[in-house]
Amino acid sequence: MNNIIYLDAAASALKPESVIQAEIDFLQNDYANAGRGICARASNVDNMVANARARVARFINAAPDQIVFTSGTTDGMNRIAHIINDRVCGAGVKNKTVMVSDLDHHSARLPFELLYDSDLCNIVLCPMDAQYNLMCSDLPRADVFVITAMSNVMGVPQDVAGLIAAARKKNPDVITVVDAAQYIVHNEIDVQKWDCDFVCFSAHKIGADTGLGIMYMKNPERWVSPDKFGGGMISKITGSAVEHNVCFQWESAPAKFEAGTLPLTQIIGLPAAIDYLSANRPNLDLIKYLYDRLSKNPRIKIITPRDSALFTFYIDGMHILDFGASVGARGVCLRIGNMCASWIHKCLGVAGTARISVGPWNTMDDVVRGADIIESVVK
Ligand SMILES: Cc1ncc(COP(=O)(O)O)c(C=O)c1O
Missing domain, CATH: 3.90.1150.10 (Aspartate Aminotransferase, domain 1)
Structure with missing residues (x-):
């Protein structure tokens, strides 16, 4: 080999060796679940996860509570389609329009193509120039704009900030969703400069492990209903179906969007991957x-x-x-x-x-x- x-x-x-070592150290010396215990070992893992979240946030100029751990870009894009479907393309608002592009990876576009196929939204295409770059001019009006920041075939960074600004001119309320899976490997990301609503990328493409992704949400509390349900995302249950009174309160973000046990080993390796990539593009x-x-x-x-x-x-x-x-x-x-x-x-x-x-x-x-x-x- x-x-x-x-x-x-x-x-x-x-x-990188530093990622492998961080994961080995965690598995050999520090392993426990996160968000589930109050003993010293469990709270140490909580701190490690919080540090990793803060490192990701710094990497893209976000705040830690805007960072949601997913299982990858694919997971993030599918989840976003579900999260915004409730608000944007759900029953009664079928005339909403999602703009996708021919640069999109299947994982960025198919979740929205399937919403279209279920008669839940309209689809329009972002125009491209002769070099296959997305064009800021002549954008159709859209309610949701899916932007591939760098195609995995063409490898050219797109003008994400320009595209978002142009889409906002047509519709100030457009929801912008950026697939940064390839872009982030070669370029610094500043989500505030982009002023986007969502960004997704995969840990494994930046030198960390598989099974982990990042979903940035500009305003997590805007999305009232999460898309996954389970442990760690509910703060209080005061009623149930058995009592004919389903009643609970979500945790605040990001916990609200992180049902179940996180991929801890992968998360613990992530800061080392970001440090390494930042110094070694x-x-x-x-x-x-x-x-x-x-x-x-x-x-x-x-x-x-x-x-x-x-x-x-x-x-x-x-x-x-x-x-x-x-x-x-x-x-x-x-x-x-x-x-x-x-x-x-x-x-x-x-x-x-x-x-x-x-x-x-x-x-x-x-x-x-x-x-x-x-x-x-x-x-
Ligand atoms: C541009 C782009 N988007 C999305 C993905 C999907 O990433 P993953 O398979 O890690 O979910 C890829 C993977 O190749 C990609 O290149």
């Missing part, structure tokens, strides 16, 4: 190297611009799965297929592509060896 060249950071990041000169070298091969059709965070391409005259299998057999790990982003592939007119992405661990040697192998497959 050590000969593998891992060029698939955008699918999931390898883990992926070196995008490696992507430029690939662009400059592989653009000389006429069979390699590059889709991404030279200054993209990703290198996405397809091969003229070779099925992309055959290409992927050949480079994979030679030890190069990259992403092949539609990348759960069918709509942009439809716009590009190709069924699938290959994507190279780099993390902080990748070196020039990795991409030189990767390019050697790609060239040997695409003669």
Whole structure:
């Protein structure tokens, strides 16, 4: 396995030693549940979770109680669709409009496509320019705006603040939902500058563990009803169905949105991942190297611009799965297929592509060896 060249950071990041150590320390020395006990060990875990929440908040310029732990971007986007459905697209308000885009990952758009399919909202598309960037001009009016801050196929940061400001001009009450799963790896996020209502990202793409995501909520108390129910999110139950009187009070946010036991080990590793990524962003000169070298091969059709965070391409005259299998057999790990982003592939007119992405661990040697192998497959 050590000969593998891992060029698939955008699918999931390898883990820094500090993250692994933080998780091992927790499991070996400090393990207990959070929010459930009053002994010293349990309150120590409560403090660790609070520290992790505060670290995430600092990372995106939010307040700790605006940070909700989820299981990933997918979970966050699905939850947001449910949370705002009550208010925006629910029974009696069927004329509300959700704006999505062809840059969206399936996890960002499908929850809203399904609301549409249940006759609960209308869908409109955010316009794109010839380079597949979202356009601030000519935005349709929308009640909800789903923004992919960086496509996992195109790798170009979008003007999130500009898009939100433009959407607000059409409707001051528009609810803005940002999928930052790829953007956050390469760019600093300031949720206050964006002035968005929701942001989602996944811990595993920033060097922390799987099973953990972050959902930022600008105003958590605005959303009266949470979408999940269980332990840790109710402060008082004063009636029940048996008494024909269902009556309870929610905890305040973020607990209100965190029913059940949290993925504690992953949360404890998260601050180390954020520290590491903040000091070691992926070196995008490696992507430029690939662009400059592989653009000389006429069979390699590059889709991404030279200054993209990703290198996405397809091969003229070779099925992309055959290409992927050949480079994979030679030890190069990259992403092949539609990348759960069918709509942009439809716009590009190709069924699938290959994507190279780099993390902080990748070196020039990795991409030189990767390019050697790609060239040997695409003669
Ligand atoms: C832009 C984008 N959004 C959402 C997701 C979904 O993330 P996850 O599978 O961690 O929930 C991904 C994953 O590749 C992504 O690239």
